[in-house]
Amino acid sequence: MPNKADSQAKPGLENFSVTVFPAVLGIVGLGLAWRDAGAGFGIPGWIGEIIAGFGAGFFAAVLALYGLKIFRFPNAAVKEATSVPTASLVAAIPMNFMLVAGVIAPYVATLGEMLWWIGVIGQLAVTIHVVGYVWLNKGLGVQSITPVWLLPTVGIILAPISGSAFDYPFISWLLFGIAVFFWVALTPLLLYRLVFAEGLAPPQRPALVIILTPPSLCVAAYVHLQGGYMDPFAHMLFGVACMMALLLLTKLKEFMALPFSMAWWAFTFPLDAFARATMLYNDHLEEAASAVLALLALGVATLVVSLVFWRTVRFMFQGGLFRPPG
Template identity: 30%
Template sequence: MSMTIRLPVVPASFFGMVLGLAGLGGSWRAAHSAWGLASWPGEALMALAAVVWAVLVVFYVGKWIASRAAAQAEIVHPVHCCFIGLVGVATMLVAGGAAPYSHVVALLLYIAGAAFTLVFAVWRTGGLWLGDRTVEQSTPVLYLPTVAGTFVVGAVGAGLGLGDIGQFFFGCGLFGWLAIESVLLHRLLTSPAMASGLRPTLGIQLAPPVVGAVSLIAVAPSAPPLFAHALIGYGILQALVLLRLLPWILEEPLAPSYWAFTFGVTALATAPIRLVALGDKGSVVWLAPILFVFANVAVIAVAGVTVRRAFQGRLLPAATGPILK
């Protein structure tokens, strides 16, 4: 008698859950350092992020084994393909979560995640340079392979003692963000309205300036805070614009796709808290707690929707063919 194990076909975008959970865990770790808040919420969130990451890695590898056609269709899709970059980003964030417990494990995960990020970013960017795309295919997911990935390479690397290397990757993320931002704003300002199913990806628009701020603070903690303040300020502007557009975005019902908001929201909270921990006594002193509360509310709301859909059996696609017999 043989036993068949079936795994669901999980989209790469689900790794956004790891980014949101680990991002909020990082916010709580920063809050513990800056304000002396309890450490256990941050560690629990990091542990949960690691569990979700491990499950998703199994599912994603399983997709390539049992549902190769679906995996190949995703990697050549003009929009969905960019979410694959989250595999490396999520791995590095898990490495950051593991760092206080095992430097060796964290370093191995970081190297694997950074290598995946760099290889995929180069491959995907090269494909984009070939052109042959429609305007509608340009969405904020374009940030994921290069901008999000390289900023996280810098931020997590600095925590592992690789701040010098992290500065080079911070430059990759910074100039990549500025270039892609111009393309996306041109698309948003001059092209037809984005289809409702793609609107939650606008949450990614918040991430570059504030994830960049977290990365900058990590790789250059003794630098004057002027540029970090500027990045946070632009992030707040992006957040306000997104709040103004939220009724329009919510024409697409709440779903796991809204995890796209969470990494940016948590970075928006983490950056000013880390400045407070470094001794910044300016406006971030009152700004940081407001953004911290906002980040917790946002992640809890999206997580609640995700859990509800899981209990309703509407979270994952139907199971695919056999993985093991």
């Protein structure tokens, strides 16, 4: 009779990890970036709608599978939600709700608004859980700090972006303030760990690209809150995003040498967010240089998402999504 350890090592739904949800962020985020490109450059709008629609459908499938896991293996789900390495990734779930709300809002405003509220409330709940329970009560060391920590806190910045279709300016400004506070608070801690302590382990290195996400999303959120106007503060935020992108370029060779894992999806959504920020910047400047930068950022994001998606499909057909880690 097999022992308990052997049974746990077998492939199955119990091993379907929360690490799949960042894939939805990457796909839907790319679709929304193409939607922005359609508005700014006259690119056929159906491209972005197909990508975003596929991402929304993928989210529904992943959410159903993970919901089934919670029902059948609640202990495994609780372990992911309370473990330091994976708890922050739970934030990708409400982030997906907010992104999908932005996809659906132009077609079914009521449904989009409902999904937005689910995402906002869920994101706040995850933030309180991760910060109050996982971080503050664990006595963690500096080695525990990773870029993934930005998801449950700074992820709330999606609310004013996706929520721009709805009339909640007061709430959106509050959420913007929360996100900026945690971005400013966590970034020095992360830099301290990267500069003065041991670097990220190979499986964690794709997550370094997440540092591009906060300034990029802050550009989009702030401009939306300002009614589309890009003032000097928005220019400053965009400059920070460009600097993060340049710093990450110095790590390109290291990134390309990493073996594939679901952690590769950490490359995708930050590039989507940066592409959307460059679109907004070009809408304001309407210069040749800004147009080239916007199209280049969109092209890079599309290439990376396509590559990671292709590798993920292979990984999925090999049963990798249901195998235990390691």
